[in-house]
Amino acid sequence: MFSRMQAVLAAVAALATVRSLSFVGGARVAEQRGTLRALRGERRTGPETSSEAGFGIPTAGALALGASAVALLRRRTESCVALRATRVEWFRKVKRISGDRAVFDVTIKKPMGIVLEYLPDKKGGLRGVGISEIVQDGNAYELNKKVCVTEEDEGMWILEGDRIIGVNGIETVDASIDDIARIVGESEGDSVSLTLCRNTRLGPIKVVLMPGGEFATVRRNSRLSAAVEFALGREIKYGCIDGWCGTCWHRERVTGWLFKPCSDLITTDWDNVMPMVLFPKPEKAGDATLLQPRGV
Structure with missing residues (x-):
């Protein structure tokens, strides 16, 4: 009995060590593949792994621990894949x-x-x-x-x-x-x-309106509202004329900057290696919902 308990404890300890290394040889493989990706300008989308099998652990408890480790690794990989490219990753292209x-x-x-x-x-x-x-x-x-x-x-x-x-x-x-x-x-x-x-500093800027993914290519110092209307193919009416009410606000995907299309100009310092991807981010505070769109 004592020898069997020793075997189980040794197996669990070995699995914990493997988990910290992202499986056997994971650190070495990840380093090598990371170097290759850096040379090619690719980004890493998840942890590198070698084979998930071949340990031959006989106990149910150890197998359950191994399954939970694999599930955790998969969740981490999925969360990495869900992340969008950063500015650094765009510039590396x-x-x-x-x-x-x-x-x-x-x-x-x-x-x-x-x-x-x-x-x-x-x-x-x-x-x-x-x-x-x-x-x-x-x-x-x-x-x-x-x-x-x-x-x-x-x-x-x-x-x-x-x-x-x-x-x-x-x-x-x-x-x-x-x-x-x-x-x-x-x-x-x-x-x-x-x-x-x-x-990258004088050329036009590609504006992408989400969630539909409509495109507009605009010159710098152009009104952002014109780009939005061109991308959507229709005139847009906002709650005010200078953006204070919050109904037109959009947040840029990579930078997190907040833009107000009804009053903002296309920024002159935007590096057009990146597209400007805008998501609706209307402000719900205040009385913006009570305002009538201008011109109505």
Whole structure:
């Protein structure tokens, strides 16, 4: 009996040690995989684990403890997956270069669903080929939804004004629209890899209205109310004209900043590597619910 109790206690102690290491070899594996993800610019969505089986513990109590440990690990993993990307994780998706510019790659299925144009420079000349329009419900549009709205895709997204500096690894800094179209047309496979360059401080901002996930691309210093109305496709009436009543308030997903669309301008210091994802956050305090919308 004494020897059996010793065996049970030893098994429980071993399981506790394994749990602290996220299973045998977990710390070593997690470190190696974390290094690889850091090199690729990926984010960690949950703890790394090796096999959950193979301990051969014979007692019911020890098995129950093992099951509870696995359940706890799964709950922690699910909670990590539910978290949205932080600003640091967004910024890791790009490479910063001089002049407040960011360079990054995107992979889009054919047909891409984008419209190209020559981008003017400050002196009235041309500075390469860029994206002027993202076609509604096209493949580029769907990519943006997966990256910006649902975050199913951990890569980057496309913004009007992005300059195309590479296609499938071929430099296109001085290429014409016809050159880029030819490279895309001659490429093999069902997708195209674009290397894009974006001005993070002067370029437009992508506003996403939740929970529907509607898009609007707006210039800086534009009224946020115009962006909201464009995204939703209809005029919006608020309870007051300067945002004090709280009926129009929205909270940004990543930063937590509070915006008042009826009176705010699109902030000039927004880093457009991130989309501006706004959730309704109406203030329920005070007498805002008693006010009639303006113009009614």
